[in-house]
Amino acid sequence: MAVDLDDIDWAIIEQLQQEARISLSELGRRVRLSASATTERVRNLESLGVITGYHAVVDLTRVGYPVLAVVRLKYPGNRHQPLHRLLAERREILECLRTTGDDCYTLKVAATSMAHLEVLMGELADFGSTTTSVVYSQTLPARGPARP
Amino acid sequence: MAVDLDDIDWAIIEQLQQEARISLSELGRRVRLSASATTERVRNLESLGVITGYHAVVDLTRVGYPVLAVVRLKYPGNRHQPLHRLLAERREILECLRTTGDDCYTLKVAATSMAHLEVLMGELADFGSTTTSVVYSQTLPARGPARP
DNA sequence: GTCTTCTGCCGCGATTCTCCCGGTAGCATC
DNA sequence: GATGCTACCGGGAGAATCGCGGCAGAAGAC
Structure with missing residues (x-):
């Protein structure tokens, strides 16, 4: 069930947990990988089911649920x-x-x-x-x- | 504290809650707005503090936390x-x-x-x-x- | 040793997206 | 009717994405 992940995978996961909307090239820069290699890694994490989705988080009070x-x-x-x-x-x-x-x-x-x-x-x-x-x-x- | 949001704002929020990494042009297509108007709306929702962030969600079991x-x-x-x-x-x-x-x-x-x-x-x-x-x-x- | 295969990465070009700008329609206000 | 304001659109420069071929290094077969 568990997938084994190297340092770069974890770096990618940490970045995307914090800021899911950064571009793949920016992500590549942060983890020191080319854009295409980064893209491949991210797609892989998605298809392995490690990353299950990307979600915007809203302020409940500001949208009317205080x-x-x-x-x-x-x-x-x-x-x-x-x-x-x-x-x-x-x-x-x-x-x-x-x-x-x-x-x-x-x-x-x-x-x-x-x-x-x-x-x-x-x-x-x-x-x-x-x-x-x-x-x-x-x-x-x-x-x-x-x-x- | 609460911000008032129209239908289009809510449509944007719903889409980004589900799939935070879609492009602004794709988002614009889904909510029937031009890419530039969509961008402006999203920036606005962010700066009003309605959208507080975008986060990747991982499968806890697959990353080693069963x-x-x-x-x-x-x-x-x-x-x-x-x-x-x-x-x-x-x-x-x-x-x-x-x-x-x-x-x-x-x-x-x-x-x-x-x-x-x-x-x-x-x-x-x-x-x-x-x-x-x-x-x-x-x-x-x-x-x-x-x-x- | 060396041949083959495989994996992970890179670079490239075509397409698409983003960002910033000026322009405009609708709607108030004066 | 002039003036501002808001929300939108379109266009063009630059950046990002996508899919491809190619390459280096590791592993295995013989």
């Missing part, structure tokens, strides 16, 4: 289909992790207001008992892994 | 500096949210093995009591917000 919450969902049954349907419909749910422990799922939810959050919590409560924590701040800007 | 965990940290004191230092040093900590409720912080941690996770948990336990849940799977690929 409320962010972490929800833990304790889900008694085994019937996961309806939850999956909700995840697909409700774009306010930004992330959903299935975990060990008492709380089967941990979700990250964005809301336009506390009233909106209340509505979303109502929908989630259909599936089991929830524990909600509102986020004060992102202490860390989300980031990717470094070389082990 | 273990992902969500850690809740109950932090009794008020002295947050040491934790901030740990966050800066330890790149295995991918995300850190400060939240309401009993557990002051919620972290996302990547580890190379359970043994490695154990070490990381030991370091976090210095700050307070922790609750760790290992992640089975990401039910949802992390995504950004849609138009409210």
